[in-house]
Amino acid sequence: MKVDVMFGEEVFNDRVMKARLPRDVFEKLQLVREEGGQLDLATADVIAREMKDWAIEKGATHYTHWFQPLTGMTAEKHDAFISAPTQDGQVVLNLSGKELIKGEPDASSFPSGGIRATFEARGYTIWDCTSPAFVRRDECGAILVIPTAFCSYTGEALDQKTPLLRSMEKVSQAAIRLVRLFGNTTSQHVKPSVGIEQEYFILDRQKYLARRDLVFTGRTLFGAMPPKGQEMDDHYFGTIRPRIAAYMHEVNEELWKKGVPSKTQHNEVAPAQHELAPIFETANVAVDHNQVIMQILRRVATRHGLKCVLHEKPFAGVNGSGKHNNWSLTTDDGINLLNPGKNPHQNLQFQLVLACMLKAVDTHADLLRESAADVGNDLRLGANEAPPAIISVFLGEQLEEMMDQIIETGSADHILKGGKLETGVGSLTDVHKDATDRNRTSPFAFTGNKFEFRMAGSRDSVASPNVVLNAIAAEAFNEACDELEKADDFETACRALIRRYMSEHKRIVFNGNGYSDEWVEEATRRGLPNLRSMVDAIPALTSEKSIRLFGNAGIFTKVELESRAEIQYETYVKAINIESLTMQQMAGRQFIPAMMAYAGELGEQIALVEKTGICEAYVQRDILTELGRHLEAAHKALRALEKVTKEAQAMTDVREQANFYHELVVPAMEELRAPIDAAELIVDEKLWPVPSYADLIFEV
Ligand code: ADP
Ligand code: MG
Numbered sequence: 001m002k003v004d005v006m007f008g009e010e011v012f013n014d015r016v017m018k019a020r021l022p023r024d025v026f027e028k029l030q031l032v033r034e035e036g037g038q039l040d041l042a043t044a045d046v047i048a049r050e051m052k053d054w055a056i057e058k059g060a061t062h063y064t065h066w067f068q069p070l071t072g073m074t075a076e077k078h079d080a081f082i083s084a085p086t087q088d089g090q091v092v093l094n095l096s097g098k099e100l101i102k103g104e105p106d107a108s109s110f111p112s113g114g115i116r117a118t119f120e121a122r123g124y125t126i127w128d129c130t131s132p133a134f135v136r137r138d139e140c141g142a143i144l145v146i147p148t149a150f151c152s153y154t155g156e157a158l159d160q161k162t163p164l165l166r167s168m169e170k171v172s173q174a175a176i177r178l179v180r181l182f183g184n185t186t187s188q189h190v191k192p193s194v195g196i197e198q199e200y201f202i203l204d205r206q207k208y209l210a211r212r213d214l215v216f217t218g219r220t221l222f223g224a225m226p227p228k229g230q231e232m233d234d235h236y237f238g239t240i241r242p243r244i245a246a247y248m249h250e251v252n253e254e255l256w257k258k259g260v261p262s263k264t265q266h267n268e269v270a271p272a273q274h275e276l277a278p279i280f281e282t283a284n285v286a287v288d289h290n291q292v293i294m295q296i297l298r299r300v301a302t303r304h305g306l307k308c309v310l311h312e313k314p315f316a317g318v319n320g321s322g323k324h325n326n327w328s329l330t331t332d333d334g335i336n337l338l339n340p341g342k343n344p345h346q347n348l349q350f351q352l353v354l355a356c357m358l359k360a361v362d363t364h365a366d367l368l369r370e371s372a373a374d375v376g377n378d379l380r381l382g383a384n385e386a387p388p389a390i391i392s393v394f395l396g397e398q399l400e401e402m403m404d405q406i407i408e409t410g411s412a413d414h415i416l417k418g419g420k421l422e423t424g425v426g427s428l429t430d431v432h433k434d435a436t437d438r439n440r441t442s443p444f445a446f447t448g449n450k451f452e453f454r455m456a457g458s459r460d461s462v463a464s465p466n467v468v469l470n471a472i473a474a475e476a477f478n479e480a481c482d483e484l485e486k487a488d489d490f491e492t493a494c495r496a497l498i499r500r501y502m503s504e505h506k507r508i509v510f511n512g513n514g515y516s517d518e519w520v521e522e523a524t525r526r527g528l529p530n531l532r533s534m535v536d537a538i539p540a541l542t543s544e545k546s547i548r549l550f551g552n553a554g555i556f557t558k559v560e561l562e563s564r565a566e567i568q569y570e571t572y573v574k575a576i577n578i579e580s581l582t583m584q585q586m587a588g589r590q591f592i593p594a595m596m597a598y599a600g601e602l603g604e605q606i607a608l609v610e611k612t613g614i615c616e617a618y619v620q621r622d623i624l625t626e627l628g629r630h631l632e633a634a635h636k637a638l639r640a641l642e643k644v645t646k647e648a649q650a651m652t653d654v655r656e657q658a659n660f661y662h663e664l665v666v667p668a669m670e671e672l673r674a675p676i677d678a679a680e681l682i683v684d685e686k687l688w689p690v691p692s693y694a695d696l697i698f699e700v
Pocket of ligand 1: 196277328
């Protein structure tokens with residue numbers, strides 16, 4: 001089937017709705033989607049009926065309210081369309097407006113961070129009519145999937161989507177206020193556009209299943225480096241191997257059918273690592289679609305005898321995976337507020353937006369960092385592959401130079417231009433190059449007409465980074481508007497404000513190498529926060545500043561923020577506890593026995609050789625001595641890890657507990673790993689109980 005025919009085939013999109021819904025119904029829905037407000041029940045009934053009929057034509061038997069609780073996964077419960085059988089044993093198939101709009105899963109087992117006691121188990125799923133419903137096919141048959149928000153009985157958000165939708169409304173209002181200052185009377189709303197690049201690893205399923213660490217924790221907890229890693233850079237952008245190509249082909253088709261505009265695919269830096277990027281969409285649809293992408297990557301892999309690993313750091317010493325979040329703001333009539341145009345030095349509106357963003361990111365660097373906090377990301381951020389845990393903004397030469405002019409003189413009178421690219425080859429067409437080169441080491445980079453937030457983890461939802469971006473942009477825009485709306489001479493006041501913001505927040509701009517040690521020192525001098533780990537980052541959520549930001553905007557109440565912080569700590573505790581237990585089992589039941597088995601073999605050989613009296617078993621003794629050292633170290637480290645984990649488990653305050661896991665359990669895990677990885681390099685490979693790094697990443 002052709003791609004354009006296939007695209008959106010399984011989606012209840014505008015084209016389908018226009019064809020099936022009475023015009024006034026479609027228009028009412030359209031109005032709610034654009035302006036917000038309530039859909040009346042009669043209208044919802046008509047939409048529900050058509051949605052159901054359409055889904056049944058596609059073979060669907062069930063519908064589900066699909067939501068994103070704070071588990072890091074999506075959740076769903078399936079209901080068949082059938083109603084109670086009639087007297088003569090017939091059923092009719094139904095979906096009422098009420099059922100479309102509101103669902104009530106028994107929600108007591110989802111994380112609520114103390115918002116709900118289990119006896120107050122009510123939670124509601126509420127239809128998000130801005131994200132299209134679609135049909136999904138799997139072993140359950142075909143199911144109509146309805147994207148929903150998930151809230152408690154008292155209206156607190158228990159999910160990723162609710163705050164995202166709230167933040168989108170706030171940034172829209174603030175951005176409209178801002179463009180009005182420049183005489184724009186036509187734009188009605190502004191939407192954040194988001195494009196999410198997804199990195200992942202593909203492994204052979206059988207080999208994956210042979211490693212309990214991968215199965216239980218998503219990453220390897222042991223494993224010596226193979227002789228060859230990624231240093232040759234021969235995988236990056238390399239030809240895609242046939243088995244992977246077949247997989248990607250099917251992933252793309254599934255995504256296109258669901259209306260996900262999958263666009264780019266390539267091999268990533270590490271062997272067995274790949275990337276998929278769709279074309280950007282409105283923030284909440286992009287975030288939903290990213291969940292669909294992760295699900296499809298996993299499902300299709302199973303069908304191909306493969307396993308898609310989305311963990312941020314599946315292999316120590318090998319590049320980890322992230323998720324780049326490209327973000328911009330666009331009006332309903334197509335004006336991208338982050339587009340500098342040809343002459344940014346004359347584009348006052350762009351300069352104001354830029355100055356506001358610098359202020360926003362500088363003021364709330366800790367929150368932005370927190371939004372990328374994730375147990376797996378702790379192993380990646382700050383290592384030499386992902387941006388450091390320090391937030392800074394990369395502007396590029398052109399805009400930084402413009403900013404310097406503004407700070408110095410109050411305005412910019414010229415800009416650096418890109419010019420022609422000289423290849424030295426006559427037959428190559430001349431191309432214009434960008435005014436600035438890229439910087440891969442920056443966590444927050446301006447890339448032409450958007451910001452790219454590069455810290456997010458590959459497994460994590462990117463709802464939180466987008467909530468933070470929308471919220472901090474809205475706050476900065478509103479604060480600027482509060483001042484500028486009162487000004488007698490708008491232009492003078494605006495220029496002064498831009499200059500002031502840029503001077504005050506210049507410290508957040510950094511164009512150099514973010515991976516270098518000098519930057520860490522320089523950032524400390526500048527007073528920028530360096531929140532290295534998840535547990536260091538979580539308190540940012542509940543700071544006075546954060547409560548004010550989110551509270552004023554109506555995005556999170558204090559209670560919601562506290563509950564989220566609590567869930568983050570709980571998540572950390574649970575994840576590290578599972579890792580520790582997995583390590584204990586693997587060490588105790590697989591690696592230490594394998595080491596002892598080899599030691600036994602060596603001992604037998606020594607006895608045998610020495611019995612002959614011809615020579616000494618020097619080599620065997622030498623290896624045995626080294627192995628004995630590792631064995632002893634592993635045994636001691638295992639006992640120590642058992643002890644410290646038990647202590648951690650007994651703690652009651654979740655914040656203290658999380659810190660204890662971070663400060664004492666994680667280092668104890670490293671102590672156990674080291675001697676076992678060392679032993680892997682000297683033990684007969686036939687005796688090693690799990691597939692090696694080389695088996696896993698070079699032989700897919
Ligand atoms: P990169 O610059 O990272 O090599 P691209 O420029 O192709 O890659 O874009 C990466 C992602 O950013 C894609 O998902 C793309 O659709 C998205 N993107 C492009 N323009 C915008 C924009 N104005 N706003 C948000 N996302 C965008
Ligand atoms: Mg990118």
